[in-house]
Amino acid sequence: QKDFEKAQEQLKLLRKDPGNETKLKLYALFKQATEGPCNSPKPSMLDFVKKAKWDAWNSLGNLSQDNARQKYTELVSSLVSAESADQKKDASAEEGRRDGYETILVTTKNNITKIMFNRPDRKNAINHKMYREIIKALEEAGKDDSTIAVITGSGDYYSSGNDLNNFTNVQTGEMKKMAKDGAVLLKEFVGHFIDFPKPLIAVVNGPAIGISVTVLGLCDIVYASDRATFHSPFSQLGQSPEGCSSYLFPKIMGLAKVRMSALY
Numbered sequence: 001q002k003d004f005e006k007a008q009e010q011l012k013l014l015r016k017d018p019g020n021e022t023k024l025k026l027y028a029l030f031k032q033a034t035e036g037p038c039n040s041p042k043p044s045m046l047d048f049v050k051k052a053k054w055d056a057w058n059s060l061g062n063l064s065q066d067n068a069r070q071k072y073t074e075l076v077s078s079l080v081s082a083e084s085a086d087q088k089k090d091a092s093a094e095e096g097r098r099d100g101y102e103t104i105l106v107t108t109k110n111n112i113t114k115i116m117f118n119r120p121d122r123k124n125a126i127n128h129k130m131y132r133e134i135i136k137a138l139e140e141a142g143k144d145d146s147t148i149a150v151i152t153g154s155g156d157y158y159s160s161g162n163d164l165n166n167f168t169n170v171q172t173g174e175m176k177k178m179a180k181d182g183a184v185l186l187k188e189f190v191g192h193f194i195d196f197p198k199p200l201i202a203v204v205n206g207p208a209i210g211i212s213v214t215v216l217g218l219c220d221i222v223y224a225s226d227r228a229t230f231h232s233p234f235s236q237l238g239q240s241p242e243g244c245s246s247y248l249f250p251k252i253m254g255l256a257k258v259r260m261s262a263l264y
């Protein structure tokens with residue numbers, strides 16, 4: 001009885017919702033443990049909630065109250081253990097996380113530095129701040145004790161390429177300066193991929209567009225998930241491909257495939 005009462009208190013402390021199916025099991029076991037076999041009339045088919053609860057309780061048949069208490073306690077114990085394991089896993093992930101970044105997540109664990117694009121609400125579009133933070137992360141990863149660095153994206157996209165806000169709200173008189181500053185930033189960004197002193201691995205977890213595609217040629221290994229797609233719409237936009245792709249892609253894929261990919 002004490003274990004049963006303790007389990008009721010532990011259940012109240014759970015942070016995560018265990019889900020409707022588990023809650024129905026808990027409800028049924030609690031009713032069986034405290035009242036015995038189902039003794040209430042079957043509710044209307046249109047009362048879906050009461051009907052689901054009644055079915056769950058009724059399904060226990062003649063299970064004894066002692067056994068119901070034991071099963072209830074065991075189920076709560078499993079939920080508590082699972083949540084505790086999840087919390088330890090989350091704490092472990094946070095353990096190697098580096099501070100000082102807003103648009104990316106940088107973690108180092110087991111001699112692997114992971115750089116994750118972290119603007120999922122913007123499909124990981126790369127704005128000026130993200131460019132600078134990726135540069136900083138590559139500089140740090142090149143000097144730390146990690147053996148390799150991995151680049152990937154959070155959410156559904158690897159990256160949707162340049163954030164178009166990079167090119168908006170620019171006054172007419174500032175266009176020349178913006179273009180010059182952008183060229184300097186892009187050169188520095190690409191240069192850090194070229195000069196990275198360790199194996200650099202890209203894990204493309206979803207659609208990749210524009211510059212997030214073209215710099216893949218500068219990575220040592222590229223893994224693509226079954227959700228990965230690659231788009232390089234430079235000819236449609238009247239732009240030239242960046243990231244050394246006009247030089248590297250023909251060497252990697254052959255000129256015919258590069259032309260098919262619409263780089264030119």
